[in-house]
Amino acid sequence: MTTVLIVDDQDLQRFGFRVLLESVPETEVVGEAAHGAEAVRKAAELRPDVVLMDIRMPGMDGIEATRRIVAAGGRSRVLVLTTFDLDEYAHAALRAGASGFLLKDARPEELLAGIRAVAAGDAVVAPALTRRLLDEYAHHLPGRPKDPAEDPRLTSLTNREREILVAIGKGWTNGEIAARLVLSESTVKTHVGRVLAKIGARDRIQAVILSYDLGLARPQAD
Amino acid sequence: MTTVLIVDDQDLQRFGFRVLLESVPETEVVGEAAHGAEAVRKAAELRPDVVLMDIRMPGMDGIEATRRIVAAGGRSRVLVLTTFDLDEYAHAALRAGASGFLLKDARPEELLAGIRAVAAGDAVVAPALTRRLLDEYAHHLPGRPKDPAEDPRLTSLTNREREILVAIGKGWTNGEIAARLVLSESTVKTHVGRVLAKIGARDRIQAVILSYDLGLARPQAD
């Protein structure tokens, strides 16, 4: 038996979900909430297996509520429902820790299958959204199309020059690079000049940008 | 009617899929392939709506075959099937442009629903894999835990200053910023100075780095 908490600011919508969920034996609606704050409170109190969460609500929205419920550490999993297809909030919801994302116009059996999957610890994303998710995934993720080391602009660099490029990427001045690599500033300048020429950057700023775009420089370094 | 090309190196496996797909009226198996190269050739020749692709195959594997079929630009969509749960190849397959990813032990109706969704231009990912996908998504993707706009260093910036910071993040010189925002270079300098002071950066390079670390600047810009 899967226990469910329904969160939606519209009475009618909640009623519809309740009727649907109570029409099958495997789910039980243990509570309802009309806004984010109430959802967080009831989730803590009722400890439902699944929280069916609407995103757009007055007051605390579904995103923030999701974040707090997930952060609370209980075993409740949040299944987010939205009316429209991938809006701004969808990404935020996923980052907030939602276990699923479905459209409100999903067919009843899809919704039930979603609840079942989420309760089992899996995750579900509406097909229409999955495509977008994959597109983004394919673009930004780890080990992007070309491995940093493979980029044609980097292959001509010598090892020392690569070190220099990394140092530039950290935002160090020529003086700092000289100090840390134990070199004279003149030498650093020579190297920097060659690096810029080879990678086709007009100044070290372009080099920094290239480092990040290629994944050579990693966030939170230094 | 959805036309399907079955790609798998095991005869028995292909046979199983064929029987399943031919048991319903909505799908038609128009061909089979036993390895990557044959899959690429037949996809080009038969132009199926959906290619059911096994990953592990001798010779050219499913990843490379997927990449080529997608790159060919036809309207065939690739639905990848794998025996195990998220292995190394799964990510590669998604990056290669697959429209879906299911486990071979999926129930028949799940597989058919997947084919239907993929044919319709949507994407599907097996629930068990979706969880992993979301976890990764939540971690490294756009706007990490802290939303860019939320960072204390950015909140004190005025709108204009934020624009300037974005421009700096693109690697533009003061002169370029002046030209693109239709300002005098003096004004730009004034803004840049204030931005650097507010975000605690000693020069524009640190500002660029901050932009990337905060996710304010996105790869491949400009």
Added chain:
DNA sequence: TCGGCCGTAGTACCGCGGTACCACCCCCAC
């Protein structure tokens, strides 16, 4: 109405960054 913030603009100054050119050493390949 007045003060303050924002956006705009200017002048003046200094230093770092980038370029051009040259020089030396080491080591490896021819």
Added chain:
DNA sequence: GTGGGGGTGGTACCGCGGTACTACGGCCGA
């Protein structure tokens, strides 16, 4: 050996970037 690439170092020069300070118009809230 002799050449050449990689690494190191120097000098000289110019321009952009950054700072300090000033100034003014517009708009809003006290």
